[in-house]
Amino acid sequence: MNMKKKIFAGIAILLVGFLLGGVSYYIIGKMVSPPSLRTAFSPRVPSQMIETSRAFSEIVHAVSPAVVNISTTKTVRRDALPFSEDPFFDLFKPFHDFGLPKKWKEQSLGSGVIVSSDGYIITNNHVVEKSEDIRVTLFDKRSFRGKVVGADPKTDVAVVKISADKLPTIPWGDSDKLQVGEFVLAIGNPFGLSHTVTMGIISAVGRANVGIADYEDFIQTDAAINPGNSGGPLVNIKGELIGINTAIFSRSGGYQGIGFAVPSNMSRLVMDQLMKQGKIVRGWLGVTIQDITPELSQKFGLQDSKGALVGDIAKGSPAEKAGIVRGDVILEFNGKEIKSVGSLRNMVAQSKVGSQAKVKILRNGREYEMSIVIAELPKEVAGAPTEPSPEDFQKNAFSGITVMDLSKEIARQLGLGANEKGVVVVKVEPGSTADEAGLKKGDVIQEIDKKRVGGIGDFNKITSSIGPGDTTLLFVNRGGRRFYITIKGS
Secondary structure: OHHHHHHHHHHHHHHHHHHHHHHHHHHHHHHHOOHHHOOOOOOOOOHHHHHHHHHHHHHHHHHHHHEEEEEEEEEEEOOOOOOOOOOOHHHHOOOOOOOOOOEEEEEEEEEEEEEEOOOEEEEOHHHHOOOOEEEEEOOOOOEEEOEEEEEEOOOOEEEEEOOOOOOOOOOEOOHHHOOOOOEEEEEEOHHHOOOEEEEEEEEEEEEOOOOOOOOOOEEEEOOOOOOOOOOOEEEOOOOOEEEEEEEEOOOOOOOOOOEEEEEHHHHHHHHHHHHHOOOOOOEEOOEEEEEOOHHHHHHOOOOOOOOEEEEEEOOOOHHHHHOOOOOOEEEEEOOEEOOOHHHHHHHHHOOOOOOEEEEEEEEOOEEEEEEEEOEEOOHHHOOOOOOOOHHHHOOOOOOOEEEEEOOHHHHHHOOOOOOOOOEEEEEEOOOOHHHHHOOOOOOEEEEEOOEEOOOHHHHHHHHOOOOOOOEEEEEEEEOOEEEEEEEEOO
């Protein structure tokens, strides 16, 4: 009997051992098994993330109906090739015209934003420029023929009208209040993929000298923008229109993380003028201005490089009447600090003609305030540059040039007035410090260290006292465009 109890107890212990071993093996196996072999489970997502995701979806749902696709058609003509009528030309390239039509139709795609319920759409000028046929496709797939109401190539903004009403619109946002780091959404028609939405942040504001338009104050974003996005909206997390997507910086032709949009405030101002007046009227001060480099800042005794340096003043202009003189530094315009030439140019251009502007300037170390009546930008200077190009301000040593007196005949050839004074650069030594500086043949040096140069005599007298290592301030006239440049001796 005792033997049976012992056998039963042994069997029971073995069974319990097998059971415990199996359970342990299962638990350990679950702990060390790869994720792909585990049983699927629902992750714990914070409610805040769920709400954020839902908020973005609601923004897209509200904004998308006001975004349109714009397809255009235009005729492209091929000019006759040189020597195409020469019979000997065919001996070298007998089939040069084979299969190449004289003209053909070219189609392109872009985007636009409905800004009024009666059919006004804002887009880029380059989307509709020279187009013979414009087709606008709405979110609900309806298609309309579009007509250009007006366009402004200088800001790359255009307004298109379609015959429709009760259309959805996007509310305008205030682009002046944008902060770097804000979330934004870009919506458009990249590569023909209708109503594509991408998300990013504002990378920078106030981008100028990009080379896209004459008046630049771009919003930079890393939201993916590709060909076909042009003219589409950039919206904030409130679903407000804060920019019109315009261009990308790319070495491949596709998205590389840098896109630009025209700010909503600039776009709206241009749109309103095009709709009401059919043209753009810009404000004008009549000054040639340039950014202040550290070298210029030193020569003019400035504490920093803020503001815009006045290089020249047009005769009879508002600036001349107000008393602004060459060498003044414009620090503020209507209470707003001038951070660059581009910011001042945009402020003046957007000012109402006939209005009075309060301008703060720095002259000989003292600040002054004056009122200037804004005039309309004359047509003959509308296309003239207001600042020298960056290559005009390269560091250099005052050597490597040959100069001669500026005669009336030479002045005429250079497109200058007969009464202009100075010495003209007739030769620049290749590889010299002057060459590296960007001084060019035909430049007229009119001042050296704020001393007038009337001819060779003045030039030699002034330069003879310039020692090695000295920084020299030149006032140069290049084809009627006057600006300052600093030269540092080696």
